Amino acid sequence: MKASRDLSGLVKFLSRDDWTFHFEEVMGDHFWSVMDEFDLDREEIGEALGDHWSMTLWGCVFEDFLTQVFEPDGQTFVDAYLKRRGWKESAQAKAYMKALSVSVMSLYEVSEIVPGKSFLARDLIRGGEPILISEGTATQTLKRWVRIAARIVTIGGKHIIAGGLLPFSLEASDALLEGLKVLPGKRHRSKAKPSLDDDMLRVAAPLFTHAFLFDNLPKAFGETQPFVHNSDGDEIVFHEVRFPLATGTTQKDIAARLEGVPNLRQENAQFWNLLGQRPQSHRMKARAPNAIAAGVTMEDGTPVLGDLELKGRLLVLSANSAARAAKGTTLLENVLGQMVRAPLTTIQTIEQMKASRKGRETSSDEIPLEVATPLVHAMLDKQYREVLDEPVRMLGDIAPRAAIRTKKGREKVVEWLKYLEYRSASSQNPQDPMATYDFGWLWRELNVENLRR
Template sequence: MKASHDLSGLVKFLSRDDWAFHFEEVMGDHFWPVMDHFDLDHEEINDALGDHWAMTLWGCAFEDFLTQVFDPGGQTFVEAYLKRRSWKESAQSKAYMTALGTSVMSLYEASEIVPGKSFLARDLIRGGEPVLISEGTATKTLRQWERVAARIVPLGGKLIIAGGLLPFSQEASDALLEGFKALPGKRRRSRTQPLLDDEMLRAAAPLFTHAFLFDVLPKALGETRPIIHNSDGDEIVFHEVRFPLATGITRKDIAWRLQGIPQLRQENAQFWNWLDERSQKGPLKARVPNALAAGTTMEDGTPVLGNLELKGRFLTLMVNSAARAARGREMLENVLGKMVGVPLTTIQTIEQMQEARKGRTKEVDDIPLEVATPLVHAMLDKQYREILDQPVGMLGDISPRSAVGTQKGREKVAEWLKYLEFRSASSQNPHDPMTTYDFGWMWRELNIENLRR
């Protein structure tokens, strides 16, 4: 007996009548704009992405095709197939095909992931409460708060995802949502109404393919190096500015004088973060079209412009652009004056830094995970417990404990916690202490566990 997800009968039926012609038109809707933009044919796109994504994207177009009504007869391909071949399919297969025929593609945020079993999906376009999805394969690689485009269909009393699942980066997700806002006839977003209704969303299915491909294809082609800017819009070039301490000046003298700079946040006796208090706080976004945003932020979303470190007889400023190096040098020279000498600046591009790191091997005295993990987790516990009572930029410069006093504030705190969790889980190593840190206690402490969905 064929599996309930087996659509091989439908695929074979494509050769009958004019169905193949209709399917090619749907494939065109999904791929032609991308082919025209990149001047590639369909096979070249498949070669660039590899077999896995080629089949997944074909599946997205095929599932879209199954939802469309065609003349003559005003029926879907699924209806035509089951009318002639239903006797070949099991009851579950027929139920799955019928569900696909009425499904819609949407963008979801994943949470409460149980690898190999299930996850919660929150619809970012139509709104509503998150729904429990039974899924064995995708849940093994999904990350908390990751965004995916998919079709959710009911089957056997459960909700499952169809085969055409696409992971969306933050940039691709933002581009898709902005594209939907520009659609004619779209609704104004509110708490009670979705951005698009099911009929409009069904018609907009090719836009998911477009948004995904315009995000991943340039990287896959590797024709140009991505432009990487910091939060100021400057192209990233690493600068290290070393100030020699003047004769008779101690590190304590320098540390005492640096206390007078409000933009500096001291981490320990030798290290400071230089913060951009003027910037809008929150997840970093590129300020220049077609550029990637990169940088470091504090837990409250404040951008970090650079770092200062006292080591030996030098005060070293480390930043990621020439403009920041000039600003930092001027700031320090105005405050320190003759306490330091003329600085020496060294510069490295991203490529040079990557080359320098290639030959490095793992230190033999690296702290074992079983030792590092509890130490890092204890440090994070202490750090985040203090932050709950401190002003947070993403919350309008009020503390999380104060923000949860209103419904709007609770929603903002939930988004802030999601931002912290997703950033913490971004390491490629699943055993990294930052990745394995459990933020659950913060949700419980703030009594907003019901929003962790």
């Protein structure tokens, strides 16, 4: 007896009558617009994504095909198959096929994962309370707050996921939800969320494939690199400006001249931080969906624009953007004058720096995880505790403690916390201190722990 979710009989039955033609039409609905946009055929798309995602997408199309009603008989492919071959299938297999034939693809947010057993899934399109999904394999890799496109069917009183499961980035999710808002025939009850009944959602199935491919194909071809910027909004490009000391000038002379200079904070006899102005919020704001804000701040939140270090007969200014390097160079030329000679500047992009470090052995003095983790977690504790009373852009420039005073504010705070938690857990290394940070105390501190589901 075949397994209750084995669809091999259905797949073989595709070769009968005109079903292959109908299946190719559904395949076209899912792929044609993407093929036109990227000037690729289906085989090239499959090669770019790899065998796993190629087969997963085929499964998504096949499951959509199973929901189609065909004339002149007004029956689905499942109806036709069970009528002719149903006697070969178990009762459980037939129940699964029938459930697939009336299923819909939707977008879900994952929470409360029990590895090897279950997770909660909230429907982000149709709304409602999260439902418990019985699942073994996927729960081994799913992370809290990840978004997935999937078909959830009910068999024997349990909710299970069909085979075609697609992980969605936040950007792909937003693109999908925006597309569903303008779907022809949709009921316009809310500007914030699409309002679709099951029939409309069934028609919209190809949009899930489109959103997934438009997000992942550029990544597969290396066409999308995140725009990494500092707190000033400048693209991060590493500048090293080396000032040779003039004849007769010593390190002590340089240190004495730099003493008391505004915006310079001395760390030791040979090292200074070049500081900027402390912003109203400690949190840097990404400028675009694929932008990443990065930078270093002092304990009080003051941004570090660069650093100065005396190295032998050189004073070296390091900064992470052209604007900051120019600002530091002007400052040093005005303060030091003829104590230094004309500087020499070298520039490295993030990609160049990564390439230069490839193949290097791990430094023997690299901080081990057991040391780095508590340090990073303590830093994050301090940072997030301060942010609770600072304006946050995602909350409409309202502090989290203030936002939770209203129902709408609490909803925004929950989305903000989910965003923080999801981004933190997105590290490729599951042992990275950022990935292992526990955000639970933030939910409790803001009294929204009951909404963490």
